[in-house]
Amino acid sequence: MRAEIEQAATEIRSSLALLRRHLDWDNALRRLDELNALAEDPALWDKAEKAQKIMRERTHLADAIGAFRAMERELDDALTLAELGEAEGDSASVDEAQRNLAVLKEHAAKRELESLLSGEADMNDCYLEVHAGAGGTEAQDWAQMLLRMYVRWAEQHGYKVEWLEESAGEEAGLKSATIEIKGPNAYGWLKSESGIHRLVRISPFDSNARRHTSFSSVWVYPVIDDDINIEVLDKDLKVDTFRASGAGGQHINKTDSAIRITHIPTGIVVSCQADRSQHRNRAMAMDMLKARMYEAELRKREEASAAIEAQKTDIGWGHQLRSYVLQPYQMVKDLRTEVETSDTQGVLDGDIDRFLSASLAAKIQGGPGAAEKA
The missing domain is CATH 3.30.70.1660 (Alpha-Beta Plaits)
Known part of the structure; x- marks a missing residue:
């Protein structure tokens, strides 16, 4: 099997192992069973606020477990496709498997980061001013x-x-x-x-x-x-x-x-x-x-x-988080994590995941304030 496929599979397995550990897999399955039982109790909705909290926890846990299982299946399917393609000399199937693994690798890495959103209010909706x-x-x-x-x-x-x-x-x-x-x-x-946030452009x-x-x-x-x-x-x-x-x-x-x-x-x-x-x-x-x-x-x-x-x-100038330069060159750079891209239009159209992920990863690796110090 191609080295690129083996490398991608190894990295995906690593992300899945970390995800499983962060989920506390056995306890997560046990807790989901408890929440499912509570959800089926008609008396639950006698206290609407408590019921909503339980249902949010149930949805969050079910989504996390479902996503983990789906990624395991996608990994198995991609590796099976690669093996069959190589056995039959079908390079198109091997290339497809490689593409699928690349997408899965990115998805698994993002889910791994999401699993670390364990702050007191991280799961909540937010206001943005x-x-x-x-x-x-x-x-x-x-x-x-x-x-x-x-x-x-x-x-x-x-x-x-x-x-x-x-x-x-x-x-x-x-x-x-x-x-x-x-x-x-x-x-x-x-x-x-x-x-x-700082913008430089021709006005x-x-x-x-x-x-x-x-x-x-x-x-x-x-x-x-x-x-x-x-x-x-x-x-x-x-x-x-x-x-x-x-x-x-x-x-x-x-x-x-x-x-x-x-x-x-x-x-x-x-x-x-x-x-x-x-x-x-x-x-x-x-x-x-x-x-x-x-x-x-x-x-x-x-x-x-x-x-x-x-x-x-x-x-x-004193408290800058990110710099967006449209002229004389194209660059968006996060001043905490050093992550940058020349795709300024993509960023202004909402493609900011690379910055959010890098900031979260920096804080996790270095503790509170690490992203600002990076």
Whole structure:
């Protein structure tokens, strides 16, 4: 058998062995049986929140076990095809087996990384905010491009996107926007995206076609479960109502029901204008506020390298996470992991898995903050 096929098979088996160990295979099978039994109990839904939590765990575990078994079958099928092809002198079958193994190798490596998403909130949905830095229209256009990148990434992975807040720029782009991304491990995958993103390009808004540098900040925090108790006192809150304005804002309503809540002790500000009901917008904004406070506590526990508010200040040269250069050459480079690509259009269309995977792998290999130090 070709050396390339044997090498790929060896690497896939290694990933599967690690996956099996991380799953704690025997206990995972036993737990799935328990969850299946609970799911068949009609009394389970007497407590809806508990039932939903059990069903989420069951779905997550069943998917993980099913994916592992499917990859084992795909490995066996590819190796069988390669053996038959070589025995019969059918080079086309051998080539097909080699291609199948290459795809499986990449898939197994990604599942191996996903299995390590074991943080307290990694399985949760997440909120993602984008804020334009200084620079007016140029920076606001970059903020919109950046948000589009994340929306495309979410859609490509089968996640649902809900628009919660959108403040349009004066001429183009966005001053800020907040979306909720719903899907398994959404927070685990995107949590390392918080930081400053830098764009270098020939500005379409500059009549002299000069090169401009723009900055936008991204902020990711988890949607928290109802059973996580975050205490928020009314006396610590400033609540404002406002109306969406500007040329954009096509994803949100234009009534006076939009809500902005400021948590005075921490300075955290959240806004929601997703619904025509002021009551529902306030409820969603409170959920976002509690999620931000919970994420702050998570970062403290994980001994993150920078304080939360320090990451939100100075949207400029000091706190860069990734650099996107469109002119005079094409390059996107992560400044923590050194991962880079010349496929700038692919990245801006949502192809950011290479950066997410590298950041996760760096943190796992080096502990909290390792990705930032890489």
